[in-house]
Amino acid sequence: MKTMKLLIPTQKEVPNDAKIISHQLMIRAGLISKLASGLYSYLPMGVRVLHKVENIIRQEMNKSGAQEVLMPVAQPAELWQTSGRWDKYGAELLCFADRHQREFCLGPTHEEVITHLAAQYLRSYKQLPMNFYQIQTKFRDEIRPRFGVIRSREFIMKDAYSFHLDQASLQQTYDAMHQTYSNIFDRLGLDYRVVLADSGSIGGDASHEFHVLAESGEDAICFSDGSDYAANIEKVSFSKQEKTCQSITTEERILTKKQTSIKNVARFLNVKKSSCVKTLIIKTKNGFKALALRGDHELNEIKIHNLFGDFEFATDDEIKNLDLKKGFIGIKDLDIDLIVDYSASVLCDFVCGANEWDYHLMGANWQDIEFVDADLRNAVEGDDSPDGKGKLMIKRGIEVGHIFQLGTKYSSIMKANVIGESGKAVTTTMGCYGIGVTRIIAASIEQNYDDKGIIFSSAIAPFQIVIVPINYNKSTRVKALADKLYQQFIGVGIEVLLDDRKERAGIMFADSELLGIPHRMVISDTHADNGNVEYKARDKSDKIEVIFDDALSFIQSKLI
Incomplete structure (x- = not known):
């Protein structure tokens, strides 16, 4: 074209x-x-x-x-009601009624x-x-x-x-x-x-x-x-771990003022986040649950959904009604079920909330705490691979x-x-x-671009090759050579674009690179004199002079 x-x-x-x-x-x-x-x-x-x-x-x-x-694309509501997804799919389901007030969705x-x-x-x-x-x-x-x-x-x-x-x-x-x-x-x-x-x-x-x-x-x-x-x-997923540490310190109640995040608490107490335990409160169909994780880990909400079904994080008022102090929730004296992530359950002498405003516990341990351990967290870089072979990236x-x-x-x-x-x-x-x-x-x-634009593979590029003839509308020799090459490519089924615009060479080059066309051939009066064409691959910086009569076979070899 x-x-x-x-x-x-x-x-x-x-x-x-x-x-x-x-x-x-x-x-x-x-x-x-x-x-x-x-x-x-x-x-x-x-x-x-x-x-x-x-x-x-x-x-x-x-x-x-x-x-x-x-x-x-339009689907009757009855099908979705039968499957049970009409009310469950959520707001992403665009619903409408036709002129007879029958319900449909896209x-x-x-x-x-x-x-x-x-x-x-x-x-x-x-x-x-x-x-x-x-x-x-x-x-x-x-x-x-x-x-x-x-x-x-x-x-x-x-x-x-x-x-x-x-x-x-x-x-x-x-x-x-x-x-x-x-x-x-x-x-x-x-x-x-x-x-x-x-x-x-x-x-x-x-x-x-x-x-x-x-x-x-x-x-x-x-x-x-x-x-x-x-x-x-x-x-x-992670499996239950064996506890390898022993408690060597005495639990101590520490004033932490208004430090409520794990990051700030760890910095304030000069400990690692991995030596802290954070406790989150969720609401399920079976009541409130407390979830405890290591401070450097994040909750995996899909795992929680698989454990408890639909859930929500407790609101500030709900936490207050449970007689808990947001930002200082710990593992002791809880009146709700406590579920502890496997990696947190093997910690010793850790930091956690004291269930008291402005206080945390140092040297806390799991002795005398009733809990169930489970897999609650997302993976982090460097975790052992679940198949026992290597580390996770x-x-x-x-x-x-x-x-x-x-x-x-x-x-x-x-x-x-x-x-x-x-x-x-x-x-x-x-x-x-x-x-x-x-x-x-x-x-x-x-995955495939540079500062000039897209770099498409030949498999999906809009055209496989672009011919850029310099002064196509002024030089009869350039036009004749470009048209001949263009027809040769078309004749063997190569998807070719001929840039026949009255534009400067720089603009034509820039557009072909922006579009990501994998191969480019340039024809100018100089090439008409020496019998060559200039070839450049989109993903390479170097340019090659190719004999005009060999241009077709050269490109065919590139498209294999």
Whole structure:
């Protein structure tokens, strides 16, 4: 294609509301245009990238044996009420009524719809296993859309759902999807990790996330430096520890004035945060609970939810009504259940609140304290890996894929049954597999850019090569050579952009680099004289002179 016929609204200035590099560069390169908060139009160059991502996903999903379907974005409330998620999903579910006052939602996901389809058309065990996928628009009414298309309200997702007669069959498809996703992200040229994950609001048991490594990632993911162990920080579990210390000091009540945070208390008493114990109060359906953790550790709310179900942190008034002193809550004289994290339960001679205004205890110990120990905390860098091999490292990641084993969570409620070999009805077992299509583009940019712009791989770049002819509209020799090369590339199926604008060379170079086009060839009058063209790879600084007659074969060798 020729640039003059394309809408490529590149810009020099960084948008004020774009905080991360992918958002900045997608706007500046003219890939997307903001319509409203969390809503973006994809412009021609952005659509080309989007379609390339979709095509790779579609090819690998088809290769896996999955069948493509397309389900409605608008979904009737009855399906969500049947599954029990109409009232549970939360404010992200955008609900509305049609002209007949029938309730609908814009689908944030499609478990209900696909299970409804399966209940209609899957009748016999002989039809199983079966895996359906779609590439479709989703809508989640995010309270705070941010980071461009990484967390937008409307986005494109590939979601797949499989149906099985038993767990063994589900495991086979789950493993196949795990490999399929790896194939997809390998072809996309992404540096990614697969981690154990929590299933969240979708539900189910086994769950893995695929994360693109990037400093801007919202998720913290943990890796062992001595094995293949990897997990989302929320999913890293720890076992009960053996106590190795003995008390050597006498408990002492210390005036700490208005020091209420662990950081300030540790500094005031000249001790490490890891030698302190902090106590948090939560409210559950079974009453208030006290949770004690080591001072340098953070509470893992997913673990707490798994232990107690829905919970809230106690308010200041509730803490006061429990006769506790916020900022000075300790482990003694509590009238509520005390749950202690494994790493805190093996401490000796630690600092904790004294349950008295302006006082802490030094040399505190667990003797004569009634408590239950449990795994309550997030992992930190340097923890022993849960598999016993090496230490944990923590990096940031952008989640681009997630696979779940749903079991019968939806199929049992929505009666997605088949007739089994015995002639009796059997509830199908389900799997769910999602990829954030639009998010992949941003994640790729977060991982591959420089001070000039995007560095796309050939697999997803809007064009594979750009021809930049200097004085194309003035020099007949340059125009003839550029057009000839352009036609040669088109003839063998190379995706080529010819910059035929009446612009200075610097502007054309800057735009091609901003857009991340992997290969560039420059033709000038000098090249017309010496029979060469200038070649430069987007991710390299050096330039190469290539004989004009060899240019096609040279580029073909680069695209293998």
